[in-house]
Amino acid sequence: MGTMNFRLGHLLLLALALAAAACGGGGAPANQAAPPEPAPAPEAPPPPDGTPYGTADGHVLAKPAADLLVPFPLVLASLGSAELGPVEGTSYVRARVPQGETPAGFVARLESDARVAAAELDLGLAGPEGNGRTIPAGGTLLSVSLASQPDLVRIGIDAAQARSRGAGVLVAVLDSGVVAGHAFLDGRLAEGGRDFVRDDADPAEERNALDDDEDGAIDEGWGHGTFVASLVLAVAPDARVLPVRVLGSDLFGTSSGVAAAIVYAARQGCDVIHVSVSAPPEVRVVREAVENARLLGAVVIASAGNSGAEDVGAEQGASGVFLVTALDPDDLRAEFASFGAGVALAAPGVDVHGAFPSVDPDTAVWSGTSFSAPLVSGAFALLRELDVLSSPDVLLERLRRTAMPVDALNPGLEGKLGAGRLDLDAATAP
Ligand SMILES: [Ca+2]
Numbered sequence: 165m166g167t168m169n170f171r172l173g174h175l176l177l178l179a180l181a182l183a184a185a186a187c188g189g190g191g192a193p194a195n196q197a198a199p200p201e202p203a204p205a206p207e208a209p210p211p212p213d214g215t216p217y218g219t220a221d222g223h224v225l226a227k228p229a230a231d232l233l234v235p236f237p238l239v240l241a242s243l244g245s246a247e248l249g250p251v252e253g254t255s256y257v258r259a260r261v262p263q264g265e266t267p268a269g270f271v272a273r274l275e276s277d278a279r280v281a282a283a284e285l286d287l288g289l290a291g292p293e294g295n296g297r298t299i300p301a302g303g304t305l306l307s308v309s310l311a312s313q314p315d316l317v318r319i320g321i322d323a324a325q326a327r328s329r330g331a332g333v334l335v336a337v338l339d340s341g342v343v344a345g346h347a348f349l350d351g352r353l354a355e356g357g358r359d360f361v362r363d364d365a366d367p368a369e370e371r372n373a374l375d376d377d378e379d380g381a382i383d384e385g386w387g388h389g390t391f392v393a394s395l396v397l398a399v400a401p402d403a404r405v406l407p408v409r410v411l412g413s414d415l416f417g418t419s420s421g422v423a424a425a426i427v428y429a430a431r432q433g434c435d436v437i438h439v440s441v442s443a444p445p446e447v448r449v450v451r452e453a454v455e456n457a458r459l460l461g462a463v464v465i466a467s468a469g470n471s472g473a474e475d476v477g478a479e480q481g482a483s484g485v486f487l488v489t490a491l492d493p494d495d496l497r498a499e500f501a502s503f504g505a506g507v508a509l510a511a512p513g514v515d516v517h518g519a520f521p522s523v524d525p526d527t528a529v530w531s532g533t534s535f536s537a538p539l540v541s542g543a544f545a546l547l548r549e550l551d552v553l554s555s556p557d558v559l560l561e562r563l564r565r566t567a568m569p570v571d572a573l574n575p576g577l578e579g580k581l582g583a584g585r586l587d588l589d590a591a592t593a594p
């Protein structure tokens with residue numbers, strides 16, 4: 165078994181290195197990861213032409229009109245469709261696409277029907293690192309303690325953790341799942357996690373040794389959820405993480421899965437719902453899920469994306485999700501970081517150290533806005549322990565008000581990197 169693991173580990177190493185070369189990555193050595201049993205099946209059927217990978221082609225999402233007098237399944241049946249079940253926690257259902265019709269065509273037909281309030285594709289959503297632009301790298305210079313890494317020291321973690329450690333705060337991490345046996349996560353995960361990719365009660369990370377999204381990188385999302393969860397806990401070591409799997413091994417999920425998971429996490433009593441994928445503002449099922457989660461008292465914090473472009477508009481910022489972009493160690497915008505008027509806050513996101521499911525070392529260095537956002541989710545947990553009475557929005561505003569301004573360092577980007585760089589010391593100061 166040891167030999168087998170060793171060989172598979174090297175195959176993965178080779179695959180990641182090739183992917184890095186193909187994508188023009190830094191060429192840093194990839195981690196040697198401990199492989200679980202590879203599942204043989206692809207994670208999603210091939211996408212229809214012209215739609216993003218992961219978009220469901222067998223069904224679309226539809227919402228009944230408010231004043232409907234007949235059961236919605238009868239409405240769908242009259243259109244040659246059938247109801248395949250609700251998107252839990254939202255007013256949408258999955259509606260089967262009739263034979264011979266395209267998903268987009270069926271959405272258009274539903275939208276023109278007075279008995280249907282809204283319809284949309286069940287869109288494929290990609291985590292920011294799912295495009296293979298940044299990959300995790302192992303090395304020998306990794307911190308033993310994640311909390312002592314330079315980027316966290318620089319933003320005041322020592323002073324902050326002397327005041328609060330996030331005790332009693334529950335943070336859902338909606339990502340690729342977690343490797344629960346990782347030493348860093350051991351004993352720090354809450355019961356009740358769920359897998360919305362496989363629709364089961366075990367949110368463990370899985371990989372299948374397939375390049376499901378055909379981008380040249382195999383299982384590039386492997387370890388992502390473990391890494392993100394560890395960063396929340398690096399900032400807030402006494403918080404607990406509820407792992408919720410919404411992304412597969414190539415870091416793809418669907419809008420219906422993300423929406424259902426957001427409401428699920430809120431109903432589990434989570435204070436923070438950390439989402440490693442952000443949906444475009446026109447994805448109404450996710451917007452509704454975010455609204456429902458906020459009504460239940462949760463905040464939703466997400467990464468702004470790795471497009472490197474100004475594509476985070478004010479409308480996206482107003483959708484109830486607190487969007488975080490990435491800075492480098494000099495507080496300059498990371499070259500991959502998305503920006504725009506809809507960004508709420510910035511945080512370190514270049515060469516971040518986090519837990520990784522590998523043999524030795526069991527940490528990695530990774531860059532992306534996915535690794536800036538969990539620092540903010542951890543910071544929210546610190547504030548919540550210190551102040552159990554204020555509304556979530558008051559605490560989010562405190563994170564913004566106490567941020568270190570970075571506009572002067574980033575000419576031309578004024579107002580497009582949020583309120584500035586997360587300052588853990590200032591945010592938790594009495
Ligand atoms: Ca599972």
Ligand SMILES: [Ca+2]
Pocket residue numbers: 374375376377378379380381382383384414
């Ligand atoms: Ca891939």
Ligand SMILES: [Ca+2]
Pocket residue numbers: 371372373374375376382383384413414
């Ligand atoms: Ca895969």
